[in-house]
Amino acid sequence: MNPSSARSGLQLRSTIKRNGELELSLVDTPVPEPAPDEVVIRVEAAPINPSDIGLLFGAADMSTAKRSGTADKPVITARVPDKLMKAMAGRLDQSMPVGNEGAGIVVEAGASPAAQALLGRTVAAIGGAMYSQLRCVKVDQCLPLPAGTKAADGASCFVNPLTALGMVETMRNEGHRALVHTAAASNLGQMLNRICIADGIGLVNIVRKPEQEKLLRELGARHVCNATSPSFLEELTEALVATGATIAFDAIGGGRLAGQILSCMEAAVNRTAKEYSRYGSAVHKQVYIYGGLDMAPTEFVRNFGMAWGMGGWLLFPFLQKIGPAAGQKLRARVAAELKTTFASHYAREISLAEALHPDAIAIYNQRATGEKFLIAPNRAQP
């Protein structure tokens, strides 16, 4: 490989302009010479996670998306509704690279032994800007994949696996013994289900479709509740009694579900209450909202006593909180169980140019279970 040509490649960029226009484009971007503790990865596979979509589209209304440019250098523009521009203030007119994680081959390495050891190896990496043909990262942002692992199989090594493990760790650290998960048939949900089965932890899976219910049951899930069932609240309460779950992780965010979970937890706890308390049970009930699949307002009736909490949950602050040693343990488990517990499935593999096509956007922007896309930045364009 010619080092000079190796040091630039296409990178997907997202800009929200002061006039309210979102612009997505592919920009030929130079890659710096790697420092001693850095490597340059030729990115072969990078998933489109819901957390990436937030940065990619911002608050833009993607039904207004228009494509221009050329076939291999397409440009997408879309409108950000005026009332949402305030929330975009922090990123106006900045050309932002996208892509939390991915995997590929190390094509250039810095002088340190740790960097040199990775040369030619397939590694997963985290750190943003992974929707790039070439990406220079620090060695400690990489996870070397076991020999023979394809980049596509290691592309989702960090966000979903560490989030699923982080939920279980949070459950333990905060003194709960079982947990609830919504949007539970997602890639992440399936991982969590496998972890809970392996570790003997009670898990209540909440889904919205019969086929998702079926899928999870086939994967060994014992407690699956369909939120569209007319007896959902009763079924959820029974599952909470059976598992003793008093903490939930909610990917939906909007609407009434988070509050319903707290209400059903309170009903489940009170099944065994011995004395009336006007303040409700003394057992702390917690819902962490970690996603925003429903951007509508969150609404709840406070019929679950006073011992409750709702809050945001995010992977990176969690990892900071537990510290590097505990984080390394989680990473080691991911590497060891990459093809089993932490296997991901993708609906389609697309090029960078294809990622900027309104038809593809219309699908992956739904963030629907079973419709996860994988970008292959070095695949022929378009």
Add this chain to the structure above:
Amino acid sequence: MNPSSARSGLQLRSTIKRNGELELSLVDTPVPEPAPDEVVIRVEAAPINPSDIGLLFGAADMSTAKRSGTADKPVITARVPDKLMKAMAGRLDQSMPVGNEGAGIVVEAGASPAAQALLGRTVAAIGGAMYSQLRCVKVDQCLPLPAGTKAADGASCFVNPLTALGMVETMRNEGHRALVHTAAASNLGQMLNRICIADGIGLVNIVRKPEQEKLLRELGARHVCNATSPSFLEELTEALVATGATIAFDAIGGGRLAGQILSCMEAAVNRTAKEYSRYGSAVHKQVYIYGGLDMAPTEFVRNFGMAWGMGGWLLFPFLQKIGPAAGQKLRARVAAELKTTFASHYAREISLAEALHPDAIAIYNQRATGEKFLIAPNRAQP
């Protein structure tokens, strides 16, 4: 005093029957002979706190209240709406005494020196059932009042003072440096305002009426925001910037206010943000809901990033958490500043029979600022 006659007195009782009827009545109740570590108090004054009203009326619709019985032994009945009966399941057909706190004179004492030392003294006490003419409590539930203090001046020694001090302690323990309080012109709010002025802590007071704004400013409050002002959100944001408050205590609960506080906190924090984060600021923003002046659903738009929490806050779990030594420090401060920092004001003093009058109920059940009632159980009936 004749010991046998001293051992029974009227007690206010609340019962919700299986048929959906609330019944309030005055029951002649025997008082046990005090154990060595107990005293019998002739209760002279007991406030009607919002936390008492929850137990007193349960979920009953008090617009349906009817009075029967006799002038000195009145009975109030009211209907509990069917859909709210589920939440009452824990207390059905139980005749429950009411009244968290109060003050009075120790008329009988157990054999221990600690109990004997209180004989004849005016003490405040906590522990429920204080809407009683006579109440037997443990010595450690009592706070002896400084000589010359009237029972009425010590009746609200516990709930409001310890709640106000608990808010400040919680603020400190959770790493915040200033706080927000809603329904801030209440007795509790005025105490909190005095504490914050004395201790040099930033406090943002949220009220709903111009006269409450005026009252707090006259009491030295620097930051008072009126939630009904058309520029409320801007004014609140400015006050949050000025104080750096990232924790709030909300007595309202229902509606949008709790979420608006989080949104304005995020806007205030982002004033000084240096880098865009799609997840919002990393500064944790917290709202504790400690009351339910508005029983409507809580609703919020999640436009404040991921570092946020909302939850219930209650005095007794807080006191348990900090332990007896820390709790004793707070009590000592209350006793020392009873006539200044922790002074309470009452709109009216009523007898037990008067407390069971629909006209009085219509007023104190509003829980309106400036309309707090004090029950004098040994005042001539009615």
